[in-house]
Amino acid sequence: MAAAVVVALGVVVGLQWFGQSSVKYGFEAGDDRWSPLWGGDKVTYEATAAVAYEGQQSLQVTTILASDDEDKSIGITHGVESLRPGMKVTMYLRVPTKQKASIRFFAYDSRSDEAWAPETPGPGNEIPLPTDTDWTEYVWTVPEVDEVTAIGVEIYQWTDEPVTIWLDAVNW
Structure with missing residues (x-):
């Protein structure tokens, strides 16, 4: 009986451990190689200890210039090899105040062409940023692509006023 309890406990612990996704990008050691994919001169970014969803740091992204004038995004081209179409990507965002911006998610294919996530399929289908200062999941x-070579977040900015977003705990 005792052996059966030990085996059962081991199975439960094993399932819990293997069933949890780990944070791929927590920005604890810096920007984790995230960088602007479009509009680089209109995007500043740095790891910051000002706020964090998990750990001690997050990635602070600030953009300038309305999106009618230039598209802007932040993303990663390294460490995405395990991503496949249909997989879910989770990230946490926070804003210092209500921002005049929204976001769309995408992946690059083998030709570095963007494909939009089904949740944000095209212009006018952006997702609002948080309306308060809480972390929002x-x-x-991941959209249908032949190969995932990058993932990113487009920041659609309504005015020229700077937009600040904190990003943390990206996983899949």
């Missing part, structure tokens, strides 16, 4: 689906 965003879950999106």
Whole structure:
């Protein structure tokens, strides 16, 4: 009986451990190689200890210039090899105040062409940023691409006023 309890406990612990996704990008050691994919001169970014969803740091992203004038995004081209179409990506975003912006998610294919997540399929289908200063979970689906070579977040900015977003705990 005692052996059966030990085996059962081991199975439960094993399932819990393997069933949990680990944070791929927590920005504890810096920007984790995230960088602007479009509009680089209109995007500043740095790891900051000002706020964090998990750990001690997050990635602070600030953009300038309305999106009618230039598209802007932040993303990663390294460490995405395990992503496949249909997989879910989770990330946490926070804003210092209500921002005049919204976001869309995408993946690059083998030709570095963007494909939009089904949750944000095209212009006018952006997702609002949080309306308060709490961390908000965003879950999106990797779109149909032949190969995932990057993932990113487009920041659609309504005015020229700077937009600040904190990003943390990106996983899949």
